[in-house]
Amino acid sequence: MIKLHHVPQSRSMRTLWLLHELDVPFEVVLHPFDKSLRDPAYLAISPAGRVPSLEIDGETIFETGAIGEYLCEVFSPDGLGRMPGTPERKDWLVWMHFAETISQHCAALTQQHIALRDDAMRSPIVMKLEAARINKCYDALEARLAGQEYLLKSGFTAADIGVGQAVYLGQYFARTDDHPNVAAWFERISKRDGFVKSLPTGKTLFDQRFFEPWPVV
Numbered sequence: 001m002i003k004l005h006h007v008p009q010s011r012s013m014r015t016l017w018l019l020h021e022l023d024v025p026f027e028v029v030l031h032p033f034d035k036s037l038r039d040p041a042y043l044a045i046s047p048a049g050r051v052p053s054l055e056i057d058g059e060t061i062f063e064t065g066a067i068g069e070y071l072c073e074v075f076s077p078d079g080l081g082r083m084p085g086t087p088e089r090k091d092w093l094v095w096m097h098f099a100e101t102i103s104q105h106c107a108a109l110t111q112q113h114i115a116l117r118d119d120a121m122r123s124p125i126v127m128k129l130e131a132a133r134i135n136k137c138y139d140a141l142e143a144r145l146a147g148q149e150y151l152l153k154s155g156f157t158a159a160d161i162g163v164g165q166a167v168y169l170g171q172y173f174a175r176t177d178d179h180p181n182v183a184a185w186f187e188r189i190s191k192r193d194g195f196v197k198s199l200p201t202g203k204t205l206f207d208q209r210f211f212e213p214w215p216v217v
Contacts, residue, residue, distance in 0.1 A: 002026035003055040005045065007033050008200035011064050011103055012052030014165040018068060018158055020194035022075045033205055064162070065097050072158050080158040088152050092159055095151045098140070099162030105133045106169040113173075113211045127213040134174040138182050141167070145181035149188065156189070164189045165198075172206050 004019060006012040006028050019026045031037055037049040046053035046062045053062040054071075061067050072081025082092035108130045116122050141163065144151060151159045167176070167186050176183040189195060 001056075003029060005029045005031060005042070005051050005053045005055075007031050007037075007051045007205075009169065009205040010051055011165075013168075013198050014064050014099065014162050015052040015054065015067050015071075017161050017165055017194050017198040018071055018080070020197045021080060021158075021161060021192070022071060024075055064103075065100060068096055068158050068162060076158075080156075080161070082152070082157065088154060091152055092157060095144075095159035096162055098137075099159075099166045102134060102137045102163065102166035102170055105130045105137070106166065106173065109134075109173045109211070110169075110205075113214070114205065119214075122214050124214055131174045131213060134170045135178075137170070138167075138174065138176060138179045141182045141185075142179045145185050149185065156192075160185075160189050161194070164195065168195075172209070173211055175210070 002019065002024065004012065004015055004026055006016055008030070010033070016028065031042075031051060036042070037046075037051065042053075043049055045055065045060050048062070050062070052064055052067060053060060054067050061070055069081070072079075073083065077083045078086075082088045109127060112122055112127050112130070141151075150156050151163060164186060167182065168190070171186075176186065
């Protein structure tokens with residue numbers, strides 16, 4: 001049995017989406033977005049106290065990129081994955097891990113807008129810089145998606161899942177209005193059943209659809 005440790009609307013949503021696309025049996029253990037991830041019992045599974053972590057066949061894996069690569073190797077090497085020796089392997093790896101480039105900026109903005117409760121702790125400069133960096137990531141995606149429907153010319157893969165989930169979070173802080181290729185691609189992949197099933201239900205981490213740099217004047 002596969003057991004995914006998951007915080008809704010966090011990086012672990014990427015793994016949840018992938019598991020739904022793989023259509024394999026799995027169990028989800030929900031965690032809140034708080035310090036409970038620092039509990040010693042959870043640190044034994046994920047030493048940095050982060051999600052996702054995955055328990056599979058008596059072993060544990062953490063780090064989204066590693067989890068994604070492993071699951072594709074085991075369950076979909078020629079579908080959602082691209083294995084060593086195949087023509088698209090290099091590009092698949094690049095875009096699989098580009099998801100984390102976007103996610104680090106989303107994490108910084110989530111901290112600024114949500115985790116920091118005292119306005120005196122927030123930084124308008126950090127908010128503006130990180131939102132601008134997400135837009136730079138959109139620039140790279142816009143160029144990549146010119147003339148093609150997915151990040152790889154051969155079709156939808158786990159790379160679209162990883163980057164797609166990062167863009168899902170990115171849009172809370174930087175809109176895709178000036179990136180039509182990105183917007184069309186995201187609309188396409190967000191209609192997939194796997195994405196819809198990975199969305200949070202009930203109370204969500206983000207209490208509004210878009211966060212302007214603070215303070216709003």
